[in-house]
Amino acid sequence: MQSDKLKDLSNLLRRRDSLRSRRDTTNEDVESFSYYSNSVKRIMIAKKRSNLTGILGPVGELCCVSEKYVISYSALLNESVQYIVVEGQEHALAAINHLKELNLTSAGFIPLNRLKKYVPNDSYHSLVTYEGFLGHAVDLVSYENKYKPLFNFLFNDVIIVDTLENALKISNCSESQHKLITLQGEIVDMGGAILGGGYASSTDILGAKNKISKLTEELENVELAINAIKSDNNIK
Secondary structure, eight states: OHHHHHHHHHHHHHHHHHHHHHHHHHHHHHHTTTTSOHHHHHHHHHHHTTSSOSEEEEGGGSOBOOGGGHHHHHHHHGGGGGOEEESSHHHHHHHHHHHHHTTOOOOOEEEGGGSOOOOOOGGGGGGTTSTTEEEEGGGGSBOOGGGHHHHHHHHTTEEEESOHHHHHHHHTSTTOOSEEEETTOOEEOTTSOEEOSSOOSOOHHHHHHHHHHHHHHHHHHHHHHHHHHHHHTTOO
16 A cells, blocks of 8 residues: 555656646746747847837737637737737837847737727627627636726627637627627628638637646646645655
């Protein structure tokens, strides 16, 4: 029995080391913006070194998306997940000049102070009873309140639906005045255009935070199991 416990402990210790390594690597990837283009990374490095001011961060770093919706929002945002949010136009101009000086490719910028104050598109309330309706895209993502104008700008007219079949049904109803996106990343535009097929866009940017949370939770459970075996067998 004792040998079995020691074997279990050995396996758990290896598991703990593996989880720590994966969590730390993912953390490093997030902190170094490794999921982003080189231009975005260089802008964020310049911000960290105080060479650029008014840089708030890429869109993908300013929101938190639950695992269920990562594919939907990754498809919806597409390249704009890498757009850098800045306080004002002058900060975007300075960042663009910085990229030119480094002879780097272009990056997208969204000046927060220039965003329109969107009036909520409440027409989605008439769609709540439709099969497959999951919610208004603005409401299914979390972010700091100061970024509400940003995510209203990005998601105000978007509804999340479970499947393409149900998205098409909603699109065909007279009440629909929204872009519809499914859990598999298929999009039905307000004009009726449909985008779908094999999902190609990367989910690394929006999925990294969930990955870290899951690895951390699993690591905590392994630590508990290790401590229990050590306690039961008087192992230090």
